[in-house]
Amino acid sequence: xxxxxxxxxxxxxxxxxxxxxxxxxxxxxxxxxxxxxxxxxxxxxxxxxxxxxxxxxxxxxxxxxxxxxxxxxxxxxxxxxxxxxxxxxxxxxxxxxxxxxxxxxxxxxxxxxxxxxxxxxxxxxxxxxxxxxxxxxxxxxxxxxxxxxxxxxxxxxxxxxxxxxxxxxxxxxxxxxxxxxxxxxxxxxxxxxxxxxxxxxxxxxxxxxxxxxxxxxxxxxxxxxxxxxxxxxxxxxxxxxxxxxxxxxxxxxxxxxxxxxxxxxxxxxxxxxxxxxxxxxxxxxxxxxxxxxxxxxxxxxxxxxxxxxxxxxxxxxxxxxxxxxxxxxxxxxxxxxxxxxxxxxxxxxxxxxxxxxxxxxxxxxxxxxxxxxxxxxxxxxxxxxxxxxxxxxxxxxxxxxxxxxxxxxxxxxxxxxxxxxxxxxxxxxxxxxxxxxxxxxxxxxxxxxxxxxxxxxxxxxxxxxxxxxxxxxxxxxxxxxxxxxxxxxxxxxxxxxxxxxxxxxxxxxxxxxxxxxxxxxxxxxxxxxxxxxxxxxxxxxxxxxxxxxxxxxxxxxxxxxxxxxxxxxxxxxxxxxxxxxxxxxxxxxxxxxxxxxxxxxxxxxxxxxxxxxxxxxxxxxxxxxxxxxxxxxxxxxxxxxxxxxxxxxxxxxxxxxxxxxxxxxxxxxxxxxxxxxxxxxxxxxxxxxxxxxxxxxxxxxxxxxxxxxxxxxxxxxxxxxxxxxxxxxxxxxxxxxxxxxxxxxxxxx
Amino acid sequence: xxxxxxxxxxxxxxxxxxxxxxxxxxxxxxxxxxxxxxxxxxxxxxxxxxxxxxxxxxxxxxxxxxxxxxxxxxxxxxxxxxxxxxxxxxxxxxxxxxxxxxxxxxxxxxxxxxxxxxxxxxxxxxxxxxxxxxxxxxxxxxxxxxxxxxxxxxxxxxxxxxxxxx
Numbered sequence: 001x002x003x004x005x006x007x008x009x010x011x012x013x014x015x016x017x018x019x020x021x022x023x024x025x026x027x028x029x030x031x032x033x034x035x036x037x038x039x040x041x042x043x044x045x046x047x048x049x050x051x052x053x054x055x056x057x058x059x060x061x062x063x064x065x066x067x068x069x070x071x072x073x074x075x076x077x078x079x080x081x082x083x084x085x086x087x088x089x090x091x092x093x094x095x096x097x098x099x100x101x102x103x104x105x106x107x108x109x110x111x112x113x114x115x116x117x118x119x120x121x122x123x124x125x126x127x128x129x130x131x132x133x134x135x136x137x138x139x140x141x142x143x144x145x146x147x148x149x150x151x152x153x154x155x156x157x158x159x160x161x162x163x164x165x166x167x168x169x170x171x172x173x174x175x176x177x178x179x180x181x182x183x184x185x186x187x188x189x190x191x192x193x194x195x196x197x198x199x200x201x202x203x204x205x206x207x208x209x210x211x212x213x214x215x216x217x218x219x220x221x222x223x224x225x226x227x228x229x230x231x232x233x234x235x236x237x238x239x240x241x242x243x244x245x246x247x248x249x250x251x252x253x254x255x256x257x258x259x260x261x262x263x264x265x266x267x268x269x270x271x272x273x274x275x276x277x278x279x280x281x282x283x284x285x286x287x288x289x290x291x292x293x294x295x296x297x298x299x300x301x302x303x304x305x306x307x308x309x310x311x312x313x314x315x316x317x318x319x320x321x322x323x324x325x326x327x328x329x330x331x332x333x334x335x336x337x338x339x340x341x342x343x344x345x346x347x348x349x350x351x352x353x354x355x356x357x358x359x360x361x362x363x364x365x366x367x368x369x370x371x372x373x374x375x376x377x378x379x380x381x382x383x384x385x386x387x388x389x390x391x392x393x394x395x396x397x398x399x400x401x402x403x404x405x406x407x408x409x410x411x412x413x414x415x416x417x418x419x420x421x422x423x424x425x426x427x428x429x430x431x432x433x434x435x436x437x438x439x440x441x442x443x444x445x446x447x448x449x450x451x452x453x454x455x456x457x458x459x460x461x462x463x464x465x466x467x468x469x470x471x472x473x474x475x476x477x478x479x480x481x482x483x484x485x486x487x488x489x490x491x492x493x494x495x496x497x498x499x500x501x502x503x504x505x506x507x508x509x510x511x512x513x514x515x516x517x518x519x520x521x522x523x524x525x526x527x528x529x530x531x532x533x534x535x536x537x538x539x540x541x542x543x544x545x546x547x548x549x550x551x552x553x554x555x556x557x558x559x560x561x562x563x564x565x566x567x568x569x570x571x572x573x574x575x576x577x578x579x580x581x582x583x584x585x586x587x588x589x590x591x592x593x594x595x596x597x598x599x600x601x602x603x604x605x606x607x608x609x610x611x612x613x614x615x616x617x618x619x620x621x622x623x624x625x626x627x628x629x630x631x632x633x634x635x636x637x638x639x640x641x642x643x644x645x646x647x648x649x650x651x652x653x654x655x656x657x658x659x660x661x662x663x664x665x666x667x668x669x670x671x672x673x674x675x676x677x678x679x680x681x682x683x684x685x686x687x688x689x690x691x692x693x694x695x696x697x698x699x700x701x702x703x704x705x706x707x708x709x710x711x712x713x714x715x716x717x718x719x720x721x722x723x724x725x726x727x728x729x730x731x732x733x734x735x736x737x738x739x740x741x742x743x744x745x746x747x748x749x
Numbered sequence: 750x751x752x753x754x755x756x757x758x759x760x761x762x763x764x765x766x767x768x769x770x771x772x773x774x775x776x777x778x779x780x781x782x783x784x785x786x787x788x789x790x791x792x793x794x795x796x797x798x799x800x801x802x803x804x805x806x807x808x809x810x811x812x813x814x815x816x817x818x819x820x821x822x823x824x825x826x827x828x829x830x831x832x833x834x835x836x837x838x839x840x841x842x843x844x845x846x847x848x849x850x851x852x853x854x855x856x857x858x859x860x861x862x863x864x865x866x867x868x869x870x871x872x873x874x875x876x877x878x879x880x881x882x883x884x885x886x887x888x889x890x891x892x893x894x895x896x897x898x899x900x901x902x903x904x905x906x907x908x909x910x911x912x913x914x915x
Contacts, residue, residue, distance in 0.1 A: 286906055287779065290803065291898040299886065301864065316864070318886060329901040370777050420895045424803050426787030428760055429774050471807075472760050472770065512854050518807070519763065547861040549868075549884035555806035556879040558868070561858035589857045604861040630807050631879040636763070656852045689870075689877040693840035696871070696891065700837075707888045713865035716886040737890035 015215050016141040021134050023165075023172045024103055025267065030129040030139075030172065034104040047106075047275035047379055055265070055272050066261060066269045067109065067372060073253035074098045074111035077178070081246035087183045087235040088498045089192075090242065092490045093460040095181035098246050100254070101125055103172045107375040108270050114181065114484050115364060116155055116357040119378050121177035123153030123353040124161060128209050137211055141167040144213035144244060146222070148185070149206050150400035155354045157203045157401045158185045158192040162212075162243035166251045168258050173266065176250040178243035183456045184445070186230040187401060189610045191443030192458050195542050196609055197399040198310045198345040204401075205229040218244065231445065232456050277368075277376020282331040284367045289327045290424040294417035297322040298409035301548040301715065302346050303605045313345040316715040318548065319390055320723055321406065322730065323413035327421060334382040335359065335414065339730025340389035342722045343398050348405030352392040355385045358407035358483075359414070365485055366418050366432065386728065404483065405544060408437040411482060412551035412627075415468070419554065423471055433468035433475070433515070433554040435482045436524055436624035439544035439563075444610060446501045446537030455500045457539060461507075464489040466514055466522030466625030469557060474639070475514070475522030475626035477648070501534030502619065506584035510622045511650050516657050517557030517628025518635050523648045524560075526622035528584060528592075530573060537613040541565050541621060546606030557628030558657075563606030564589060568618035571598035586620055588650060632658050633682060637673060644671040659685045704738045707746070720746040752780045758790050784907070797825050800912050803897045808878045809835065811897060813913030818899070826875035834893035839871040839880060845887065860884070 022029040028036070040049040056063045077098045082091050089095045097113035105125030107118045124147040133139055145163040148154050154161065159181050166174040187194045187204030197203050205226060212222040218240065226240070227233035258266045302317035319341040326334040343349045356378060363377055385392035390406055412434040419431040445456040467480035478489075492504050505528040515521035531537055544550070549559040566586060573596065576582050583595035593600055596618060601608075613619065640660045643649045647669075654660050659682035662673040710717070724731045724745055735744050752773055759765035760774060780786070791810070792801050799814035799821060808823040811831045818831035828838040844850050845867045850859035853868065860866035865887040871880045883891075903911040 287781075291901045291906065293896040293898075295892045295894050297885065297889070297892065299884075303861075318864070327898075329898065329905055417894075420805075424805070424895070424897060426757070426783040426804075427779065429770060472763055472765065473767075512858060516853065547864050548866040548886070549860060552884045553882040556808075556881060558853060558882050559884045561854040562860060564857035588855055602857065604857055633879070634807065650855075653854065686877055689842070689872050689879070690840075693842040693870070693872055693877075695874070696837050696839050696841045699841045699843065700891070703888060711865075712887055713863060716865050716888060719886060720888065734890055738888075 018140055019167060019170045023134055023139060023167070023170070025171055030103055030134050031132070034126065034129050037104050037106070041379060047278055047376060048271040050271050050275040053272045053276055055268050056276060062261070063269060063272070066257065066266070067273060069257050070100055070109045070254070073250050074100060074109055076253070077246035077249040078111040078113055080249065081178070081242045084238055084242040084245055085180065085235070086238045088490065088494055089183055089458055089460045090180050090239060092494050093463060093488070094486060095460065095484070096242065097179055098250060099177045100250060101175040101177060102270050103174065105129065105175065106274055108174070108273055109372070109374055112486055114159070114179065115373070116361040116483055117159065117161070117179045118360050118373070119356045119375060120153045120155055120353050121161055121163060121175070121179070122375060124163065124209050125175055127152045139165050139172065140214065141165070142215040143211060144216070144218060145209060146207040146212040147209045149208040149396070150351045150354060150403060151396040152209055153353050154351070155357055155407070156193065156403045157187070157206070158182045160207070160239070160243070162240065162247055164247045164251060166254055168255065168263055171263075173258065173263065174254060176247040178246045180239045180243055182230070182239060183235050183458045184231040189540065190231060190445040190456065190538055191440070191540060193404065193440045193443060193542055194347050194401040195540050195607060196309050197347040197401040198313045199399050200397050203399050216248065231454060235456070273372055274374050274376045274379070277372045277374045278380045279376070280372065281333070281363070281368060281377045281380035285327060285333055286331040288367060288425060288427055288430065289418070289421035291327045291329050294325045294327070294420055295323070296413035296416045298413045298551050299548060300348060300405055300409045300550060301545050302344070302348065303547045303607065304346065307605065307607065307609045309609060310345060315718070317344055317346065318715040318719040319344070319348065319406065320719050321391070321410045321413065323410060323417060325414070325417045332382065333380065336384045337389065337391055337410070338384065338386055338728050339723055340386055340391050341719060342388065342726055343390045343393040343395065347399045347401035348390065348403065349393050349398040349400050350391050350403035350406035351400060352385045354400070354403045354407060355391050355410070356383065358411050359383060361483060362411045362414055365482070366415065366430070389726065402542070408482065409545070409550040416552070416554055423555075428471035431471035431554070431629065433521065433557060433627040433629050434551050435468050435480060435626050436465035436560060437544050437550060438462040438465055438481050438623065439606065440542035441621040441623065442539055442541055442619060444537070444539035446534040448500050449533040449535055455498060457499050457502055459495045459499060461489045461495065461527070462623060464525070465623050466524045466560065468626035469515070469517055469519035469521050469629035471519070471555070471629055474519050477523040478509070478525045478623070480522065501532055501537060502529045503532050504529050505582055508585070509647050511587050511647050512653050513561045513622070513625035514648055515553050515558050515560035515626055515628035516632045517553060518630025518632065519557070519628065520635070520643070520648070521560050521626030521628045524622055524624040526586060526620070528586070529619045530582070531613045531615050531617045531619065534615060538610045539613055539619065540610040541606065541608050543606035543621060543623070547604050551627060553627045554629050556631035558632070559627050560625040563622065563624055564602065564604055565606055565608050566592060566600065566602045566620045567608070567611070568592070568596055568598040568600050569614065571596050571616050571618050573616040573618065583618070592620065633685065641671045641673065645669045655681060700738070704740070707738060707740070710746070714748070717746055718748055721748055752783070754786055754790065757783070757786050761787070761790060795823060797821070802899050802912060805895065806880060808873065809880055811899065818913065822873045822875060822878070824873060824876035824878070826873055831899070832896065834891065836871050836881065836891050836893075838874070840874045840877070841872070842870045844868040844870070
């Protein structure tokens, strides 16, 4: 039976009975269990050597029932405990998840929500095992552990995990892990995805697999430290209670289940469920993909030369994120990022566990959306995130505050690789060219002029982006994000309730954000907000990418538009409000200036560092569209007519890219095609293609000369230089492609 | 899930109504004959006789013909042998300057020209269909994005002889 503290059974003491090590199964230590698991996987290629799924075959209903009970317990914990939280990003948007792990730290099942964390909790548990917590720090019934150290198992600093061990008859039978996304983590600036952070020492509060409670109670000193270490102690406290309560719900549900089915049957189930996850991925690869080698590359611009605060970060950087994938003849899947940039003085450094999380969240949306979602898929993919690179730095001193700045662009390349395989196999409906990368719309905070209370700004309406096109239809408009496929935009009223000093003036479609193509990417959107009855308001904008694209289109489709920034200080809005007027749009960049007087700051960069705002200052942000698919000249006219009438594109852009000409009635939103002018324009586009292009062979000669002469921008040169310095095979392949000598170097001098 | 040939034809044409796409095509399990059905439809539509082995995109195929396995455009133009990077035989337009990228998206919504970042458009040198678009920094190698393992696919995954018998 479970180790209930006696007080909970109506007796005097409120302490759990201690369990002496070893606490693993059948007299093993956790380290012995972990070693055995790893050896069996290596020796047999199967999780715990389970060649045959006996329970699944012999007792299929019982097997599926156990999985459903566990999955239900995790979802129930999430849906119930989120109501404890007061933070809108947790309660309204659902930025939380719960996972169940084996004693040695392998994920058995997960809830809905921020499922990117399926493997991060695993890494934290394995760290505790390998550091001997069982014997030193002790792992006991009723203990509570906390981790948000990215280097040990997390995605980014503002995600905080609460882990509890679950015992049954003096054995550790599982771990429950709850994770919430904090609205503030006490970093060097306000905000939950910092822009200014360049090292760990600016990231904020870190818990390093720390024991933060026992006997089901959080230590008073931890609670005080954490609440005093963040700018939003009330949100922190309630989020922590949410995680603890959810984890305890899972413990109760699991204990009831084990009482019912027996502990041995439960143990066997966990082994088979994970092996089933592994086998499912392999069989799905053979069912859906095409064997072969796939290559793509993404880029992450870091435009800090003018914006950076720390002198070491005041440079424009471009991170290289190449992805080569192999679909093996045996159904195996491998991923290799050889050639990735080195880490840098920015918050986009990303631990290996975070990259694994990104792989996992991508596979569950492309290949594994119906199977048993657990660590089985992790064991089925052979991934190489090169040590010492930005996607696996192995250096805890770096800043990992906004690791998504490496994850999101990388997986654009992964999705394209998988989509090429879908297409080759005939599954055009499964193709997805990528997505808009959310970044963070607006972050920071200020003080309410009336109550003198601090309010954070962290609107998660950013979780609605344009999705990439498929090979059979357009991408989803403003309704998707890759990292949490269940999120929505949230109600404006909900954001205004917590973000008291930044009411909304408008929110609508942002024209010309969707990537062009036969099937266009989903569209983005824009919003205008005004600073109101506040003081000491500091905000930063963190929308990526701005100065370059991060990804391409597919099969003739174009990448989506890039992002930019605009804000207006010292406005005339106070006077405008008296006349019941105000601006609502920057639909085409520059529109805003027509409707407001003030100091306008516009840049190509999608970002600006923390900036002080005064009342009646104007804040703008937009979220992007998705990449397109196929030649734009193949797009049917009726879809373009709809695009114009819905304001997805403006007429000038449609005429320029798609060659469709006509008259748009702005009032009625009706477009009439001029077929003669359209035919003429499309013929002109075809002519331009012939006349303005050159053979790739001659282009290569010109580009090679350019490389030899060093005619590259600083960030491009810095990118190649950084990759060359790492000295891996990618540099040799680069030289070989351009037919450059073995000693050819690109450097910054 | 069973799908009939007319549904796959509409899927290829982009005319399959959403209810059918949602109910018949997207759900699991997928039609195990999808590849063969797709190849059959595509083969009927092209104006040449070479056998399609793998569709690479809407306008590009790996085919088996008199010259062995080649990459062939829908218009009939042969670009290269199947194991080579077909992009090297294309025509290209690389947009890098502001006035070039401004034809695609409004000002501020395209790469900053100071970053020497390119939008590379690859055209079929015969019919000038747009075959691919890449967004990369200047000096970036032209990747061979897909090298299909055709023999393994037919012989081991489909358990059928490779159509060209190589």
